[in-house]
Amino acid sequence: MACFFKNSCGTQRFPAHVMMVVSSAIFVFFTFSDSYSQEPLDSDIAKALRKVVKCEKIEVKTKPENNKGGKLKALLIRLVAPPKQILPADYVTVQYTNPDIDLISLKNSNSFKVKSYSNFKIGVLVSEQTIQNEFKKTAKRLNFTYNKLLIKFTPPYIEVEFDVPATAIPLKDRKLVEKFIKNKRLEGYATLRLEIQDNKIIASPVKVILNHFLVPMPLVSEFKKRINPIYQIQRIRPFNYNLVKVDILKQHIFFSN
């Protein structure tokens, strides 16, 4: 500090100081966009995402490149319990490889933008329990009453046992199964496989039993045409993706791009 005052008074050494200050300013200016210590970066990304994605928890992990300050090798974002109206899932994890994050936007306007990346992976995990809960909520909202609905994951299938009043099925679809209706009820079992095309979930019944009768395959195929797609997965902004793979695991459905 003393040295600084001494130098600033000395007219001969003034240009050297100006040079030092200017070069420092240039250095700070040019490295600003690149330098960002890791912990604040993680929390700033999480903060920016919290502005646009309302979910229980957002976790961010970044892996910096060894030599280039501020550059990232990988960025991992995990959303826990994302908004149910968009996607009734338990976990969504996004993985960017070599992402180039717009640090100026992040710093100035607290918005998360990835300018470029070499690879992008997203996975969505939905548990058996979440599906049961979602079904209960939907049934309540639509005034759809049922006596029994058991969902079990038996990879690669989903098994469903049900006992529903015939009136719970829309009239146009009810005609298809009216021969199987007994005492105004439909009780039975179904084995399904899931497919996903362009974020639309398609259920493929493999075996359907209604009121003690195995439903013939031509009728099952017709039913498949009528009920699909059973669900359209909404994109969670700001991520842009198409889910194209679905797998049934022991207690979860796993969607990925």
Place this chain on the structure above:
Amino acid sequence: MRKNKLLVLFYILAGIALAVIGYVSFLYWQGSASNYEPPQQPAVSPQERAQSDLEHLSRAVEAYFIKNMEYPPQLESLIPEFIDRVGNDPLSGKTYQYRLYESDGNSRYRISVPDPTLYLAKELYIEDGMLFQK
């Protein structure tokens, strides 16, 4: 002549009625609660079975990653949430091998059969969801 024609018609109708009754009985018999189970998987060769096991384990590893933001330290960590059991390679009877490593700053995993030569290959593994047989 006409009587013969009627008799033939009668037999045809009786045959059709029997076929329909048989079909309906079959559907009824197949629809009992004891048949509330998924269809049997077709029998496959050991190679197809090993590939299918590797793919299933790989999906479970990826799902574990989605939940925990890291790959499982060992395949047994997937039990009971993602799989029932790790299972053995059909030809050697040994458990599948699992390895974690770093590449381009990203964690990666490889699941392989214990002895690929039994499948007439130098290597048979799945890495990052992609199956390789060399």
